[in-house]
Amino acid sequence: xxxxxxxxxxxxxxxxxxxxxxxxxxxxxxxxxxxxxxxxxxxxxxxxxxxxxxxxxxxxxxxxxxxxxxxxxxxxxxxxxxxxxxxxxxxxxxxxxxxxxxxxxxxxxx
Numbered sequence: 875x876x877x878x879x880x881x882x883x884x885x886x887x888x889x890x891x892x893x894x895x896x897x898x899x900x901x902x903x904x905x906x907x908x909x910x911x912x913x914x915x916x917x918x919x920x921x922x923x924x925x926x927x928x929x930x931x932x933x934x935x936x937x938x939x940x941x942x943x944x945x946x947x948x949x950x951x952x953x954x955x956x957x958x959x960x961x962x963x964x965x966x967x968x969x970x971x972x973x974x975x976x977x978x979x980x981x982x983x984x
Contacts (some may be wrong), residue, residue: 888946894939901932 908925910918 888942889939894936894943896934897936897939901929901936904929904932909970 890892904925908922908929912922
């Protein structure tokens, strides 16, 4: 297994935002069904434990998908700013301590 840096991530290779939405909706629905099934429908404990296990697995995949999408998003934003790593930029503005020449006077060469 190799470590993939943000610059190496390809958004077309991993899960998309639609996959994240479906996982989040299914996670929320099952999370809502557990107390409703317990208090309203009197479902057996084995069914509620199974739903809780499925919900925990969905939570794992949901968190991994969100981490991947955030890494792709911020890698794309970093690329757009034109940052270079390890290289210091030259200052774009030079501040001088010399007094500004008065208008109408040209500097003389002596």
